Amino acid sequence: MGIEAPHDLLDAIGGPQPLVTEVVVEATDVHKWFGRLHVLKGVSMTVKRQEVVVVIGASGSGKTTFIRCLNHLEKIQKGRIFVNGHLIGYREANGKLVEDKERNIAAQRQEIGMVFQRFNLFPHKTALENVILAPVQVRNMPTAAAVEMGRALLDRVGLAAKADAYPGQLSGGQQQRVAIARALAMKPALMLFDEPTSALDPEMIGEVLEVMKELAREGMTMIVVTHEMGFAREVADRVVMMDDGQIIEEGTPLHFFESPTHERTKAFLSKIL
Amino acid sequence: MTVGDVDGGMASLAVINFDPSFFWHYLLQPSQGYLQGLALTFGLAVAGQTLGVVIGLLAAFARLSRAWPLRSIARLYTWVIRGTPLLVQIVFVYTALAAAGIFRFHDIQLGPFTFAGNIQAAIVALSLNEGAYMSEIIRAGILSVDPGQTEAAKSLGMTYAKSMRLVVLPQAARFVIPPLGNEFNSMLKNTSLVSVIGVQELLLSTNTLVSATFRVFELLLVVATYYLLLTTAWGLVQSRIERYFGKSTSAADGPSVLERLTSLVRPTEADDASDGR
Numbered sequence: 171m172g173i174e175a176p177h178d179l180l181d182a183i184g185g186p187q188p189l190v191t192e193v194v195v196e197a198t199d200v201h202k203w204f205g206r207l208h209v210l211k212g213v214s215m216t217v218k219r220q221e222v223v224v225v226i227g228a229s230g231s232g233k234t235t236f237i238r239c240l241n242h243l244e245k246i247q248k249g250r251i252f253v254n255g256h257l258i259g260y261r262e263a264n265g266k267l268v269e270d271k272e273r274n275i276a277a278q279r280q281e282i283g284m285v286f287q288r289f290n291l292f293p294h295k296t297a298l299e300n301v302i303l304a305p306v307q308v309r310n311m312p313t314a315a316a317v318e319m320g321r322a323l324l325d326r327v328g329l330a331a332k333a334d335a336y337p338g339q340l341s342g343g344q345q346q347r348v349a350i351a352r353a354l355a356m357k358p359a360l361m362l363f364d365e366p367t368s369a370l371d372p373e374m375i376g377e378v379l380e381v382m383k384e385l386a387r388e389g390m391t392m393i394v395v396t397h398e399m400g401f402a403r404e405v406a407d408r409v410v411m412m413d414d415g416q417i418i419e420e421g422t423p424l425h426f427f428e429s430p431t432h433e434r435t436k437a438f439l440s441k442i443l
Numbered sequence: 444m445t446v447g448d449v450d451g452g453m454a455s456l457a458v459i460n461f462d463p464s465f466f467w468h469y470l471l472q473p474s475q476g477y478l479q480g481l482a483l484t485f486g487l488a489v490a491g492q493t494l495g496v497v498i499g500l501l502a503a504f505a506r507l508s509r510a511w512p513l514r515s516i517a518r519l520y521t522w523v524i525r526g527t528p529l530l531v532q533i534v535f536v537y538t539a540l541a542a543a544g545i546f547r548f549h550d551i552q553l554g555p556f557t558f559a560g561n562i563q564a565a566i567v568a569l570s571l572n573e574g575a576y577m578s579e580i581i582r583a584g585i586l587s588v589d590p591g592q593t594e595a596a597k598s599l600g601m602t603y604a605k606s607m608r609l610v611v612l613p614q615a616a617r618f619v620i621p622p623l624g625n626e627f628n629s630m631l632k633n634t635s636l637v638s639v640i641g642v643q644e645l646l647l648s649t650n651t652l653v654s655a656t657f658r659v660f661e662l663l664l665v666v667a668t669y670y671l672l673l674t675t676a677w678g679l680v681q682s683r684i685e686r687y688f689g690k691s692t693s694a695a696d697g698p699s700v701l702e703r704l705t706s707l708v709r710p711t712e713a714d715d716a717s718d719g720r
Contacts, residue, residue, distance in 0.1 A: 243594055272602055280600035290595035294613050304599035307609060349595075356599055 179381070180388045182322035183357045192219055193252075194360050194391045200239060200249035202232075202415075209235050210246070211415040217360075220389040224402040224423075227412035228438055233395045236412065237362045240393070241282040242275050254281055254359050280308060283353030287365040289345040291337040297324060297348045298333040301355045309356065316355075323351040327381050343374030350381055361385065363394040399443055403427055411435045466661040469652070470668060480648030481669060487562070487634045487644060491569030492627050498570060499577025506582050517578065524575035530636050532572055537564035537640040565637035573630060580622045584615035620688055624681035631673050645669060 195217035202210040209232045217223050225233045238244040240251060242259030250267075251258040256278050260267040270278075291300050301323055302316040311319075324333050327347040337345050346366055353361060363382065367375040379401050386392055386405045396402065402409050402423055409426045411419040411434075419432045427443075430436050473481075505517035524532070537560075541547040548560030548567075588611050596606030638647035649666040653659050 241598055243597065276597070276600050276602045279598055282598070284595075284598035286591060286595065286598075288591055290589070290591040292592065292595070292610055292614075303609060304601065307605060308600045352599070 178388075179323070179326045179354060179385050180390065182319060182326050183354055193217070194219055194221075194254055195240065195393065196250075196252040197236075197240070198250050200236070200246050200251060202235060202239060202244060202246050209415050210239070212249070213412075213415070213417055214249075215410065215417065217391060217393060220391055221407045222386045222392045222394065222405055223408050223410060224406040225393065225395045225410045225412060226397070226399075226402065226438070226442075231412040232415040233412045234364055237364055237393055237395055240360075240362060241279050241284055243284075245269070253278065256281075276308075280304075280356055281359045283356060283358035283361040285346070285349050285353055285361065285363045285366045287368050289337070289342070289349045289369070291345055291349055291352070293337050296334050296336055297329060297340065297351075300337070300348055301352045304352070305355050320351070320355060323354055324348070327351050328377070341374060342370045343377045346370065346374075346378045347381055350378075350385070354385075359391065361390055361392045363392065363396065365395050365397070367396065367398055397442060399427070399439075411438065413438075461660055462658065465656075465658050466664055469662060469665045473665075474652075476643075477645075477648050477652070480643055480645045481673075483562075483643060484631070484634050484645040485673065487565055487569060487637065487642070488627065488630045490566045491573055491634070492630050494566065494570030495573025495577050495626070495630075496581075496623070498574025499579075499581050502574055502578030503581035503585060506578060507585060521575040521578055524572055525579075529568070529572050529633055530639065533565065533568040533637055533640055536568040536571075537561055559642075561637075561640045561642050564640060565634075565642050569630065569634065569637070572633075573626065576626060577623070580619055580626070581615065584618040585611060587618050588614045617688060621685060624677075624684065627681075628674050628677055631677060632670060635670075 193216055195215060197213060197215045200210050200213045201208070211232075213232070213236055215223070215236075225237065227233045235244055239246050240253060240258065245259065246267075248267075250260075257270075258278055259270055259275055261270050261274075262268070291297075292303065295303060298317065298320050301320040302311075302313070305311040305316045305319065306313055321330065321333060324330050327350060329344060329347055329351070332340060332344060332348075337348070340348065350366075366382065367378050370378065375398070379398060382392070382394070382401070383405050394401070394406075404423075406423050409421060409423055410417055411426070411430075411432065413434045419426075419430060419435045426435070427439070430439060469477075502517045502520060505513040506521075508514055508517075537548060548564045550560050551558040551563070592610050592614065593606055596610040601609065634644055635646040638644060638650065641647070643651075645666055649662050653662050656662070
């Protein structure tokens, strides 16, 4: 099945979100422990509007954990994360972080789209139902409007014909494109991609990356954890290398692929390229 | 020759006391009272099962709760109920509680109908008992749903309640429905135990007839046949329900239930390479 190049992804959701702030993500000194294991050791990152940041690093470097902290799928023990000006997951009480109410956390997550390595589509819902579930149930969008938007989104990711298919009837690449449409349907200000192509067969990686590239071109603010160096080279404004729970090097793709400075970065890139 | 002299085998044949016409009469032309007993058995089973599912849901959520007191209460409940005989529970709820002056079930008058105290007690005991078993089944069903589903729901801005209702429970239902059918089969038979607190269900109706006619063998054969009919009819309904839940995923228009469920947990080579935490 040929895949048309996707276009006008953000048109389908009524253009990019009006942004409250120029800085979309502001994470400072984020620490996380899993029990005794110190997995994030003071990670700081600033992501500006329309910026595409690619996070690379070896398994266990904490890159997945870090982006999961950005929408509070993981708790943090120290530091602050602001997305679109909101302190994520916590409120401050006497200089200490107290976990926020569930309702507030859920509201914050509406602004942050997430795409998972294993798609996590809802298997009991069709592709279209997957896309419109949250807009209808969470954003209280009228069903007719949601269906119209959902069909437009599926069309833009090249899956108009698959609107009524169940996830089990779709290939991995198709499922992941539905998952991207599902996240976009909430009109997020920021999209997080957690190794979106790692669970795909090689021949399906391209179709997913194509959608992500288009999204980047249209000005979506994105943080992408990936091993796809071609994508990083072509699309990233900035590449961030994580190792052992810390950011050890940060720069433009040109800097990274032509003249990395850190020994571990060089070692990692030589292995993966 | 006296009866006592004859050897065992011959004697039992000689004294077999079975009246087929009596059996057929009571099987095919049951009295009004007997049919009421049958209806009561069915009603008790439906009520007990329905409330049992509700209690089971609550207990399952309590078991999965983050609040330890809730978890402890639910654990205590399932431990006690599953560790004691249903018969003891029935007598305890109706007779023992009343004897100790803790609680007495009174008849409730609902217009022309009387909701008898012992029937109330029977429903309470049956549903409390069933709730403990259902809570385990429902809990296992919820836990069988890929945690990635909850994460996806959360990432879309759903609260815990919404993600449960819209995403997790519909998927858990597929795991819960087959054992739920088996539970109802057991429930149909377990209702016979409430005869000990004087509820005129099928077994007690039978016993009443037995005391009047002394035809134990024929009448127990009749009651066994009725239970068998009930459970067999339910078996047919059950297989229809299971087919219905598999309908939208039949081979013709989609993958099977199993395929759909496993499509989420399908392991890939990439998992090995995935970023650990």
